[in-house]
Amino acid sequence: MKIYVLVKEVPDTYGDRKLDPETGLTDRATGDVVLDEITERALEVALCYADENPDTDVVALSMSPGSATASVRRALAIGAASAVHIVDEDLRGADLGLTAETLAAAIRRGEPDLVIAGNLSTDGSGGMIPAMLAEHLGYVQATALSAVEIGANSVTGTRSADAGTQEVAAPLPAVISITEALPDARFPNLKNTMAAKKKPLEVLSLADLGVSADPAAAPRTILTAVSEKPPRAAGIKITNDGDAAGQLVEFLMQNKLV
Amino acid sequence: MGYPENPILVVIDVDPAGGVASSTGALIGAASTIGAPVALIVGGNLGATDAAAIAGAQVVLTAPGDPAALTVPITDALQAAYRQVKPDAVLISNSIAGRDVAGRLAVREKLAVSVDAIGVTRDQEGIVAHHSVYGGSFLTNSAPTHGTPVITVRQGAVGARADAATATVEELQVPASGAVAAVAGEITAVEQASSRPELRGASKVVSGGRGLGSKEQFVLVEQLADALGAAIGGSRAAVDAGYIPYAHQVGQTGVSVSPQLYVAVGISGAIQHRAGMQTAKTIVAINKDGEAPIFDIADFGIEGDLFAVVPQIIEALEARKK
Ligand SMILES: Cc1cc2nc3c(=O)[nH]c(=O)nc-3n(C[C@H](O)[C@H](O)[C@H](O)COP(=O)(O)OP(=O)(O)OC[C@H]3O[C@@H](n4cnc5c(N)ncnc54)[C@H](O)[C@@H]3O)c2cc1C
Numbered sequence: 339m340k341i342y343v344l345v346k347e348v349p350d351t352y353g354d355r356k357l358d359p360e361t362g363l364t365d366r367a368t369g370d371v372v373l374d375e376i377t378e379r380a381l382e383v384a385l386c387y388a389d390e391n392p393d394t395d396v397v398a399l400s401m402s403p404g405s406a407t408a409s410v411r412r413a414l415a416i417g418a419a420s421a422v423h424i425v426d427e428d429l430r431g432a433d434l435g436l437t438a439e440t441l442a443a444a445i446r447r448g449e450p451d452l453v454i455a456g457n458l459s460t461d462g463s464g465g466m467i468p469a470m471l472a473e474h475l476g477y478v479q480a481t482a483l484s485a486v487e488i489g490a491n492s493v494t495g496t497r498s499a500d501a502g503t504q505e506v507a508a509p510l511p512a513v514i515s516i517t518e519a520l521p522d523a524r525f526p527n528l529k530n531t532m533a534a535k536k537k538p539l540e541v542l543s544l545a546d547l548g549v550s551a552d553p554a555a556a557p558r559t560i561l562t563a564v565s566e567k568p569p570r571a572a573g574i575k576i577t578n579d580g581d582a583a584g585q586l587v588e589f590l591m592q593n594k595l596v
Numbered sequence: 597m598g599y600p601e602n603p604i605l606v607v608i609d610v611d612p613a614g615g616v617a618s619s620t621g622a623l624i625g626a627a628s629t630i631g632a633p634v635a636l637i638v639g640g641n642l643g644a645t646d647a648a649a650i651a652g653a654q655v656v657l658t659a660p661g662d663p664a665a666l667t668v669p670i671t672d673a674l675q676a677a678y679r680q681v682k683p684d685a686v687l688i689s690n691s692i693a694g695r696d697v698a699g700r701l702a703v704r705e706k707l708a709v710s711v712d713a714i715g716v717t718r719d720q721e722g723i724v725a726h727h728s729v730y731g732g733s734f735l736t737n738s739a740p741t742h743g744t745p746v747i748t749v750r751q752g753a754v755g756a757r758a759d760a761a762t763a764t765v766e767e768l769q770v771p772a773s774g775a776v777a778a779v780a781g782e783i784t785a786v787e788q789a790s791s792r793p794e795l796r797g798a799s800k801v802v803s804g805g806r807g808l809g810s811k812e813q814f815v816l817v818e819q820l821a822d823a824l825g826a827a828i829g830g831s832r833a834a835v836d837a838g839y840i841p842y843a844h845q846v847g848q849t850g851v852s853v854s855p856q857l858y859v860a861v862g863i864s865g866a867i868q869h870r871a872g873m874q875t876a877k878t879i880v881a882i883n884k885d886g887e888a889p890i891f892d893i894a895d896f897g898i899e900g901d902l903f904a905v906v907p908q909i910i911e912a913l914e915a916r917k918k
């Protein structure tokens with residue numbers, strides 16, 4: 339079985355995340371970048387299956403700037419057998435439509451049986467790429483899975499959706515997305531980190547994929563305004579000496595909150 | 597049949613019983629600020645059609661759907677409605693089901709898509725979606741380069757409501773796309789329906805974190821919420837520890853709330869938690885660690901043991917009511 343795992347580099351949420359006021363794009367100069375934690379969990383789902391089924395080929399696929407090579411290598415160090423990194427200047431500020439079209443083109447080239455993605459990016463919080471890929475590829479879609487069982491011909495799981503949970507089953511080929519309820523990825527040890535340097539990492543451009551970023555080709559979503567809100571300031575802080583509750587209720591009354 | 601001018605196609609989320617989801621009023625309300633709401637209800641009951649009209653839909657399109665097939669039947673119905681109505685915009689709830697349908701429609705009809713809008717407006721150039729990103733630290737506007745935008749709207753974020761309308765109801769003819777769908781089982785609700793306010797859109801929220809220590813002790817959060825008439829939330833640590841279901845997680849990978857009052861009990865205030873609540877009007881924090889980052893954004897902070905303070909607050913609130 340061939341599994342494509344969609345891994346994404348995002349600004350580290352533990353740091354300060356900023357948008358460039360001119361372009362409205364993520365400012366990659368401030369703060370650190372990391373492999374999105376949910377996409378690492380997606381990789382773990384694939385690797386668990388590969389542990390049991392040695393003829394499994396796990397490929398990490400990422401579309402990100404050229405500077406993201408280290409993140410792609412991290413996916414190899416965690417355990418993907420090879421990686422595909424889509425890099426193209428024309429993808430700067432790509433909207434969901436262009437992102438999906440580009441990822442779909444790369445997946446089509448690899449013809450995997452299963453595509454595993456995170457349910458939402460922790461930077462953009464789009465939560466839409468997996469369904470868009472299923473539509474592009476003509477694969478069956480099962481999103482927001484909090485438990486997954488991969489079989490030879492199908493994938494089943496528990497979908498945690500808005501109104502409650504339900505069991506779902508999809509014949510392969512399929513695109514699934516998983517939630518943060520699934521386990522953390524294994525840690526890349528030194529040996530795997532060294533081995534990762536030798537694993538195949540293919541870099542593809544839009545031309546390689548036959549995708550055009552020209553807005554005339556398809557409508558794109560563009561940012562038309564960006565503004566930063568002033569950070570919140572701290573207010574009153576008291577230490578409980580026995581009457582903190584009374585003071586709080588007083589504060590709530592003054593502010594017409596009770 | 598003819599449709600009103602400037603139609604805005606609104607996809608109504610339907611609950612497992614066939615009724616309309618609580619996001620309906622705000623979705624139709626948002627649509628009414630930029631055009632004439634035309635609602636699409638897939639798999640709804642009779643009451644759902646009425647509810648959409650009461651919420652202000654001028655036309656209600658219905659299709660039977662198929663609860664055993666995931667996403668595809670709704671997408672097919674939406675595509676048929678889109679082609680028939682030729683709307684100025686398509687508004688869909690930013691729910692899991694909503695995002696899936698929005699993404700698939702955008703691909704099928706080659707439309708630009710905007711996610712998680714907290715409002716929509718119309719200017720000379722067309723329809724603009726407004727977003728609050730990175731935990732509300734930035735506000736952005738987005739618009740399509742051309743064509744009709746597909747916009748998902750954050751649940752609980754839009755205050756506008758439309759006047760009730762006498763809707764024309766039309767049953768939609770839906771050609772099947774033939775796309776293969778996953779087989780979906782019955783939906784089991786994660787929790788019992790409760791009389792407490794719903795977290796999304798609540799005007800007051802009390803959230804508990806790891807500091808509560810156990811599921812039994814998390815009851816304190818519930819009691820405080822009830823004394824304030826508030827909805828209940830939790831940190832990811834509280835959700836992971838099983839104190840409260842995931843649907844109550846506040847934060848970057850959970851629900852974003854903007855209530856009048858947010859009370860954080862035994863929550864450190866990690867940046868991912870703050871991302872979901874720092875746009876609250878007033879923030880109260882109770883934490884025994886005076887250095888906890890939650891105090892940096894709290895309007896009223898109490899450094900103290902929550903097991904001592906919270907019962908006293910509940911008592912003081914109860915005493916006031918008498
Ligand atoms: C990609 C990613 C996404 C995430 N998404 C979210 C998210 O959506 N929501 C979220 O909440 N977190 C999220 N997190 C996790 C986040 O980083 C924190 O781990 C989490 O918010 C911590 O929860 P907490 O504050 O309850 O626990 P802790 O950080 O352990 O804090 C518990 C607090 O309780 C206090 N306390 C303990 N006992 C008492 C007592 N008796 N009286 C008073 N105070 C007491 C302690 O002083 C401490 O400050 C995410 C993390 C990542 C990496």
Ligand SMILES: Nc1ncnc2c1ncn2[C@@H]1O[C@H](COP(=O)(O)O)[C@@H](O)[C@H]1O
Nearest residue numbers: 344400401455456458459464465466467
């Ligand atoms: N640029 C990208 N490269 C690789 N995978 C991506 C990219 N963008 C989104 N994804 C995948 O799609 C999932 C959902 O993303 P989103 O729809 O952006 O919230 C992520 O968790 C990733 O698995």
